Amino acid sequence: MRRIAATFRATLQAVFADSSARAVMIGAILLYSFFYPAAYRHQVASDLPIAVVDADRSATSRELVRHIDALRAVRVVAQPTDLAQARAQLEAGQVDGIVLIPARLERDILRGGSGQLVLLGNGAYLSRASAILNGLAEGITAFARGQAVRQAAFMGPPQAAPLELVQRPLYNTREGYGSSVVPGVAELIVHQTLLLGIGVLLGSRRAQRGRRLHFAPPVLLGMAAAFALVAICGLLYYAGFTAWAQDYPRGGNVPGLLLAVLLFALATVPFGLFVGSFFTTRERAFQYVTAVSIPLFFLSNLSWPALASPPALVALARLLPTTAGINAIVRTQQMGARVPEVSAELLNLLLLAALYTALALWRFRPRQP
Numbered sequence: 001m002r003r004i005a006a007t008f009r010a011t012l013q014a015v016f017a018d019s020s021a022r023a024v025m026i027g028a029i030l031l032y033s034f035f036y037p038a039a040y041r042h043q044v045a046s047d048l049p050i051a052v053v054d055a056d057r058s059a060t061s062r063e064l065v066r067h068i069d070a071l072r073a074v075r076v077v078a079q080p081t082d083l084a085q086a087r088a089q090l091e092a093g094q095v096d097g098i099v100l101i102p103a104r105l106e107r108d109i110l111r112g113g114s115g116q117l118v119l120l121g122n123g124a125y126l127s128r129a130s131a132i133l134n135g136l137a138e139g140i141t142a143f144a145r146g147q148a149v150r151q152a153a154f155m156g157p158p159q160a161a162p163l164e165l166v167q168r169p170l171y172n173t174r175e176g177y178g179s180s181v182v183p184g185v186a187e188l189i190v191h192q193t194l195l196l197g198i199g200v201l202l203g204s205r206r207a208q209r210g211r212r213l214h215f216a217p218p219v220l221l222g223m224a225a226a227f228a229l230v231a232i233c234g235l236l237y238y239a240g241f242t243a244w245a246q247d248y249p250r251g252g253n254v255p256g257l258l259l260a261v262l263l264f265a266l267a268t269v270p271f272g273l274f275v276g277s278f279f280t281t282r283e284r285a286f287q288y289v290t291a292v293s294i295p296l297f298f299l300s301n302l303s304w305p306a307l308a309s310p311p312a313l314v315a316l317a318r319l320l321p322t323t324a325g326i327n328a329i330v331r332t333q334q335m336g337a338r339v340p341e342v343s344a345e346l347l348n349l350l351l352l353a354a355l356y357t358a359l360a361l362w363r364f365r366p367r368q369p
């Protein structure tokens with residue numbers, strides 16, 4: 001026990017003494033918690049520039065233009081005279097969408113017909129085009145309900161729709177990018193910065209010795225405990241303070257969250273030790289993290305459903321602590337999932353902790369006399 005405690009203290013001292021390890025394992029955690037969510041602060045795209053081509057030039061069309069300009073998602077910045085001019089503005093990047101109001105729109109509405117509008121978006125930026133088209137669709141639908149009242153003065157009251165769709169988002173209540181992306185990426189940030197720190201320390205020591213590293217099990221256990229403490233502090237910092245400061249969904253199932261955080265750390269640390277045992281220099285850690293960060297996020301199936309992924313990739317993802325860890329933490333923190341509902345992810349983390357602990361012990365086994 002004394003040897004484990006001594007190694008534990010020595011490892012923490014090494015983390016704070018090494019400027020690179022300190023920067024990635026502590027400094028990067030703090031910096032990312034403020035700067036990464038800043039890109040998603042507005043949650044949804046707003047005030048995207050569009051052009052409106054009003055070929056009707058009636059009281060109804062002018063009212064429609066004012067209604068569109070009042071929408072949160074878009075902002076009318078140009079009213080060209082024809083579609084060719086509007087298309088030129090779209091291709092030049094001056095606007096992201098076009099609304100074409102055809103001639104005789106008011107006449108068709110007053111005669112009891114259905115007015116038709118043309119909505120065009122820039123397909124080169126799918127998220128912006130989607131935000132524009134969805135925002136316009138909702139705004140025009142609301143405008144159409146008002147026009148139905150005018151139409152009723154000429155044609156009689158319209159028949160009520162048999163069904164009405166009411167959408168209420170359950171967990172991501174703002175339906176924003178930040179609430180769906182940042183909580184999952186936070187766990188990946190902790191995972192990758194931890195691997196960076198472990199790789200930097202192990203790579204530096206191996207470069208100094210010029211040979212493969214060997215540690216006795218008590219020494220390796222003390223190192224793992226120190227790294228696990230750093231990982232747990234980082235995960236709780238993101239799940240607690242950062243989620244509160246950035247106002248993301250949180251506190252769904254705190255006991256389940258703590259269990260998921262503990263198992264994620266216990267699986268990540270031996271995984272990092274095993275991977276770091278192959279680094280011959282400290283620079284290898286940066287190369288590794290740069291290459292695998294994006295694949296790890298997509299393999300977690302947080303942004304892409306596992307049912308739509310090839311079975312081979314799904315099987316590979318189960319061998320990575322990030323897959324089960326991200327899903328377990330997000331579901332317990334944001335969605336309030338109970339422990340039985342994330343039991344598959346927790347069991348996966350437990351098995352990975354045992355697997356990579358055995359592999360790390362094998363890689364760092366003491367040399368035979």
